[in-house]
Amino acid sequence: MSVEGTMTKIEKSLMVGRGRWIADFTESFRDFRINDVTFNAFVRGNTRMKGFLLSRVFSATVNPNYSVACFMISTETVRDFDRKFLGRLLQAVRSCMKENEMRWTWLIILSAKSTDALRKLVESLKDQFIGVALIDVDSGSIVNSDSYIGKQVKRFIKI
């Protein structure tokens, strides 16, 4: 499957599939620009689940209503995807989180052929509010950052 196809699959999965177990993702943008960085996809939502009467009551009384989001970017659309660029990405995500009062976000990096350096870079990240994951589209493997939010990506996103 192509990177674009995988991105659409993840987008669908977040809005109508497994993603709904972690948050209610309701709106998705493509080519979403923040400062000088353009993300291929940006899906946002909140943690207050919708449903029928009992689910609604349960959600309203137990679940906190946090704004959350998922950013996606393909390495194919970036010339040099290195530590410096990842830093810019995280900075852009943080500024969006601050502006929209988001509690946590996922940053998913899709790559047709991920390198060891990139995998190690993602694994070394420890941000507790931004879960970063690198998805190798060819092999279907997922590498995540060393945080609770990062580990959740593997649980809720299947390629």
Add this chain to the structure above:
Amino acid sequence: MSQTFSPLQLYNLFKSCMIIFLLQALAYVFLAPLMSGPLAGFLILSLNVLVSVFVGWRLYKRMYHMIFTYDKNGFALKKGNSEETSGKWKEFSKVSLVRSEQGDFSVRLYRDTESFDLPTYKLKLNPFDFRLEVMQLVSASRDKR
């Protein structure tokens, strides 16, 4: 070249027919003591169904039926007998895909602080593909400006 979509919304058609059917059924409850005879029940039911289909169809066309037309310059959306809403792609700056509480998808067009939703679910359009098409149309018309 413009494209037009006006699919039949079966759920809304059924809803319109049922509204008329139930209203008539309620009226027959009060009229029942005045009617007797072995065929009365069958005739009443047949008449009720026929009237429900006919009036339900008219109600559906008047309240719910959607006609959506678009080309490279803009779009027009008409719901039932209400006034047609139209817009030019160049008026919009952002496009997104929105899922409602009921699980229906719409393509949302942003114009400054306002937004307008194109109900892809009711128009039986693939929301993911149509969103990309609308993005291209918006982007192309903004480049032309």
